[in-house]
Amino acid sequence: MAGEPQADCLFCKIVAGEVPAAVVRESATTVAFRDINPQAPTHVLVIPKVHHPDAASLAAAEPGIAADVLREAGQVALDEGITEHGYRIVFNIGAGAGQTVFHAHAHVLGGRGLQWPPG
Ligand code: 5GP
Ligand code: ZN
DSSP: OTBSOOTTOHHHHHHHTSSOOOEEEEOSSEEEEEOSSOSSSEEEEEEESSBOSSHHHHHHHOHHHHHHHHHHHHHHHHHHTOSTTOEEEEOOOSGGGTOOSOSOOEEEEESSOOOSSOO
């Protein structure tokens, strides 16, 4: 059922505490932790505790939790001190866009100059 934990999902395992992560923030509905392969000085992932395969599916099914993810991403940026110079919140959706973990997540990237358009 949509939203239920998936046994084979890495990020569901992080939510359950079965896989360790460097958690920087947690709310009732979200967890934020450092990306294991950072692409910028700040690279934090914000995920909903419920399982949905991507951010668009999450927003369609549970818009309030999608809003929680976005708000927490903004709070991570404030906590990390990257707001003054600008930062990016990225949702990769689909393998063709680089999505490799099919549990919705926001990337919060900052602390260096960011190119536009992204690759
Ligand atoms: P995607 O490519 O799906 O948009 O993003 C998935 C992200 O998860 C990647 O940036 C990747 O480095 C990160 N990642 C993959 N496995 C782990 C892990 O075990 N722990 C953490 N903290 N990040 C991971
Ligand atoms: Zn999951």
